[in-house]
Amino acid sequence: MPPSTVPARAPVLPPVPALGVLTVFGLGWFVLNFVHPLSLPVVGWAPMVLAAVVGVLACARVARSAELTAPARTFWRSITTATAAILVAVLSNAYDMVSGFGGAEWKPGAHTMAFYVAGVLVTLWALLRLPAGDRSRGAWLTLGLDAGIVVLAAGLFAWSYAVNGSSALAEATGSYLPVLGTALMGFIGVLAAVKLALTGVGPLDRGSLTAMGLGLLAGATAGAFLSPLQAGRPDLSSSFVAVPLTFLFVGIAAERQLRTEGDAVRVPRRRRRPFSLLPYGAIAATGALLLVSVRKADGEIRVIAAGVLVITALVVVRQILAFYDNAHLLSRLDSSMLELGRLERWSRSLVQNSSDIIAVTALEGHILFISPSVERILGTPAETWIGGPVTRCTHPDDLPTLNELSRRLRQEPRATATCQVRMRRADGTWRWLEIAGANRLDDPSIRGIVSNVRDVTETKRFQDQLEYQATHDTLTRLANRDLFARRAESALAEAGGAGVALALIDLDDFKAINDRLGHAVGDALLTAVAERLRACVRPGDMVARLGGDEFAVLLRGVCAAKAEETAEQIILTLGTPVPADGHDLLVQASIGLVEGGPDIDANELLRRADLAMYAAKEQGKSRYVRYVEEMDARAVEHARLGAELRRALAAGQLFLLYQPVVALPDGELSSLEALVRWHHPERGMVSPAQFIPVAERNGMIVEIGTWVLREACRQMADWRRRYGAAAPYRMAVNVSARQLREPEFAQAVADVLEETGLAPEDLLLEITETAVFDGGLALETVRAVRELGVGVALDDFGTGHSSLGLLRTCPVDALKVDKLFVDGVTGTVENSAIATSLAQIARALRLQAVAEGVETEAQAKRLYQLGYRLAQGFHFAPPLPAGDIGRRLAERAARGDGSDLFEPPALAS
Structure with missing residues (x-):
């Protein structure tokens, strides 16, 4: 660490305690010599020399500090020079005193006073060189007036001292040079006070400059007051006290400067008063001088002097109050200006950034x-x-x-x-x-x-994306139902809906594709269908996906013929295989076609198209049907019938009939098929052809099917208990495709069997080919039912998809050949070929073959010849109430021979 570097928070420096000891020693030696003269001048002058040496070293150390600013370092170098000159003066003064000791009086030589004056002048020059900062003309004028007041007051005190006390010092020293030195030291002290109070300290520490000014004033004051005591006493000198005391304050100033410059954390200055006390202190001191000066004058002069002082004091107080008022106003103005500046900078920053x-x-x-x-x-x-x-x-x-x-x-x-x-x-x-x-x-x-x-x-862009997502289907990127409704409403509003047509498209059996091949294939199929529909319309038309497998095409500016041409084009386009996730699928669609018109809104347009689309499905699918007004009446009728059907189920209006299945050739009762019927209190008997489609459409087929299953099983279990071996072999119950898609259907069958006590092998469930053709959940349900031990028959075999592969994948026990093929068995060989083939297939697969709709004896005989051993139809018996079946079973049980009262056809002859 360089010697000039001083750490922060430096400990107390050794010079200060040393200077304190020397000052106390000098004061004590002066008092001791004054009371009892001692002939040891060296002892009195040695502390002065030591104090001067310590002071010079302390100032030099500060001047070498690396942490000082350049102006501060220059100031302290000048002070070091001044203290060095005073050190030389002290040494010379000591030599003069010691060498001339014993004379009647002593006086310093000219060279001694020259060094004293040189030190004082250098100090004065250092103070004058301190920067006072930039000031306005008014501020400089105010500073000049305040400084003039202080200097004038100091001058009055100096004049008073020169008149009243200088003669004693000159008489004691034999020269007026000490008087001049004392006056210069006092003046420099006053100048330091003026500098401190009025112009500031510039780069110096305020406390350091204060200590230095106090040292000069203390030295001058000690010299002025102690000099008269040394008259006629060559062994005494006021310098014994003045010099160590002055250097003590110089050492304190040096220490304070070092401690301040080395401190990393500065204590914020307190807010200064709005005026300087120094000019007013000078005025008060001058007033005191005036009172002292007129103490011996007559009463009038003392009264006038006292009045002048009181008036001056009042004016001073008034001015001080004015200063505080002005300072308060200026503070408010400064705060307002600062706030205004802050707001301006803030506003500018906001605009710029x-x-x-x-x-x-x-x-x-x-x-x-x-x-x-x-x-x-x-x-x-x-x-x-x-x-x-x-x-x-x-x-x-x-x-x-x-x-x-x-x-x-x-x-x-x-x-x-x-x-x-x-x-x-x-x-x-x-x-x-x-x-x-x-x-x-x-x-x-x-x-x-x-x-x-x-x-x-x-x-x-984000809003457009959100709007697009809200108005378009995520999978196909087609317009969704909401956007379609808005566009349709807008199109219908133009020209009263003229030239507007809607094609509502529903893919046939799409759910089967989802169940069999998975939803990924189904989604790929929907995407491909969307692309094909886009290719079928003109640029001004709109294609939308309304939900699931339902699409809509809004045609604008078309006639009826053009709308039908577009519907035909859609069916033709969808008729070719559609590639979907590695599968080539055949897609069929039912289309409802409707044209716009006056007083028709988008909802009504969709409703009419929906009616036409369902009509297309009822007519065989893969076709389009144009809306006609009669469809509304049929829809209303279906809705009314659906509501009444729901009430009928609750009111017990539904009942079961049982049609026998007989064994050929003797006509013995083999099993029964349960058939649901509806006796309406007003309509009478309602045909199943009327209410079954309605039940399938509104979903009631599941509730009705469950009721039929439970009622049929209950009845069969009752007959088993009552008639034993005379009871039918099995009870057949029809199950709809909708029931097979219910995940809990197999469990429902198990619950009914347990509830009624019917053995699983006594139950036969009749399903259609269409229900299980595409596999999926329906086929899994059939397998679950077979695992229960319940038999399964394919009803109306040959009229659906007629896939022979279905006989290998679907676990069935019997084939029920539709009446369509039975009607032709008595005709040509070509007409009976299908019935013959079905019998042979059933026999090869070890399945029972049941011929349905047998109405004549010739048909029964020919079926027997073709290999059929089970048949049912009106030729044997119509569907009968449970009571009729019960009576015949009772008679059969009573005879005990197993014969029936059903008249068997003469097949043996």
Whole structure:
């Protein structure tokens, strides 16, 4: 560590305690010699020399400190020089005293006083060189007046001292040079006080300069007051006290400077008073001098002097109060200016750093001001916009919008308006900007239209995405139901709906594809169908996915013939295999076609198309049907019938009939098929052909099917208990495709068997080929039922998909050949070929073959010849109530021979 470096919070330096000891010793030696003269001058002068040496070293150490500023270092170098000169003067003075000791008087030589004066002058020069800072002319005038007051008061004291006390010092020393030295030291002390109180300390520590001024004043005061005591006493000198005391304060000043410069943390200065006390202190001291001076004058002079002092004191108090009032006002003004400046800087910073563009436009339309953020948003510097038109870089399609904004803003003062326009960036891309303008032409500080411009490109893109997602189907990217309804409503509103047509498309058996091949294949199929539908329409038409496998095509500006041509094109396009996730699938669709008209809204259009689409499904699917008014009546009838059917199930209006299945050739009862019937209290008997489709459409088929299953099993279990071996072999119950798709159907069958006590092998469930053709959940349900031990029969075999592969995948026990093939068995060989083939297939697969709809003896005989051993139909017995079946079973049980009362056909002959 360099010797000039002083650490922060340095400990107390050794010079200060040493100087304190020397000062106390000097004062004690002076008092001791004054009371009892001692002939040891060396003892009195040695502490002075030591004090001077210690003081010089302390100042030199400060002058070498690396932490001082350049002006402070210069000041302390000058003080070091001054103390060195005084050290030389002290040494010379000591030599003069010691060498001349014993004479009647002593006086310093001219060279001694020269060094004293040189030290004082160097100190004066160092103080005068301290920077006072920049001041206004008024401040310099005030400083000059305050300094003049202090200097004048000091001069009065010096004059008084010269008149009253200098003769004693001159008489004691034999020279007026000590008088001059004492006056100079006092003047320098006063100058230090003026510098400290009026002009500030510049780069110095305030406490350091205060200590130095106090040292000079203390030394001068000690010399002035102690010098008369040394008259006629060559062994005494006021310097014994004055010199160590002066250097003690110099050492304190040096220590304070070092401690302050080495401290990393500065204590904030207290708020200064609005005036300096020094001039008023000088006035008070002068007043005291005046009172002392007139103490021996007559009464009138003393009264006048006292009055002048009182008036002066009142004026001083009044001025001090005025200073505080002015300081308070200035403080408020400064706070207001600071706040105003802060707000101005804040506003400027907001404008300069805002992410939005702030612009001011003149009434004529050219730009007066624009913030730098325009370069970040549009890529062009702000200065290139000044003076240019506000329409610069605006998209041509958005110019009317911007002009309308300007027109609205010019209508009245303080008017506000907002719009969104596109503007071109420097790189050629377009950005969406939201402009919020306000008319500030009436504001003298603005005189223009202020606009806040925000880049909303990403926000608008995000909003467009959200709107697209809200109005389009996620899978197919087609319009969804909401958007379709709005577009249809708009199209119907034009020209009263003339030229508008709607094709409602529903894919046939799409659920089977989902169940058999999975939803991924189903989604791929829907996407492919959407693309094909797009290819079938014109640019102005609209394709939408309404949900699931239901699509809609809105045709505009078409006639009836063109609408039908489009529907045919759709069926033809969908008829070719559709690739979907590695599968080539054949898609069939049922289409409901309807035309718009007066007083028809979008909901009504969809309702009519829906009726036509269901009519297409009822007519065999893969076709289109045009809406006619009669469909409304049929729909109303179906709705009414559905409501009544629900009440009928609760009211017990449904009942079962049982049609026997007989064994050929003797006609013995083999099993029964349970058939549901409805006796309406007003309509009478309602045909199953009427209410079963209604039940399938509204979902009641599941409830009705469950009721039929439970009732049939209960009845069969009852017959088993009552008639034993005379009871039928099995009870057959029809199950709809909708029931097979219920996940809990197999469990429901198990629950019914347990509830009724019927053995699983006594139950036969009849299903259709269509229900299980595509596999999936329906086929899994059939397998679960077979695992229960329940038999399964394919009903109406040959009329559905007729896939022979189904006989290998679907676990069945029997085939029921439809009446369509039974009717032709008595005709040509070609007509009976299918019935013959079905019998042979059943025999090869070890399945029972049951011929349905046998109405004549010839049919029964021919079926037996073809290999059929089970048959049912009106030739044997119609569907009968449970009571009739029960009576015949009772008679059969009573005979005990197993014969029946059903008249068997003569097949044996």
